[in-house]
Amino acid sequence: MAEHDRVAAHTFEEQLESTLESVDQAEEIVLRMASAMGFDEDDRHRIGIAVRECMVNAVVHGNRYHSRKKVHLTVSRLPERLEILVRDEGGSFDVSTLPEPMADANLLRQAGRGLLMMRAFMDEFQVRQHEPLGTEVRMVKYLAKAG
Numbered sequence: 001m002a003e004h005d006r007v008a009a010h011t012f013e014e015q016l017e018s019t020l021e022s023v024d025q026a027e028e029i030v031l032r033m034a035s036a037m038g039f040d041e042d043d044r045h046r047i048g049i050a051v052r053e054c055m056v057n058a059v060v061h062g063n064r065y066h067s068r069k070k071v072h073l074t075v076s077r078l079p080e081r082l083e084i085l086v087r088d089e090g091g092s093f094d095v096s097t098l099p100e101p102m103a104d105a106n107l108l109r110q111a112g113r114g115l116l117m118m119r120a121f122m123d124e125f126q127v128r129q130h131e132p133l134g135t136e137v138r139m140v141k142y143l144a145k146a147g
Helices: 020-037 041-062 113-121
Strands: 010-017 070-078 081-087 124-129 135-142
Touching: 010 020, 020 041, 020 070, 020 081, 041 070, 041 081, 041 113, 041 135, 113 124
Parallel strands: none
Antiparallel strands: 010 070, 070 081, 081 135, 124 135
């Protein structure tokens, strides 16, 4: 039995400050859990980028560095997947209002690039409005089965 097959289901929750230091802290937490589950280096790199992009969005665009607002991080280690929830306490956000980053007119613009990477690097990606305020992003990465 592989070591990661014995890893029990576990959920970790943390409230982080609205600072860029929290981006590093969140990435470290998630990557530690991903490593314990047996994700390979390439997947850990993809997961790390997705978490960083998500946290930057929450701190900068969601909470706008507001010292009283927190970023809520929940990481669930399940038998076949890693599930990550990042929620800010900012205003609502409608992902459909962002310009398509791959459209010719937007290729040199930065808007939407982080969301594009999160979608590309994770197996599941969802954005929803959280009541009463804030945006919640749910990302899932499935552990590949050895063939």
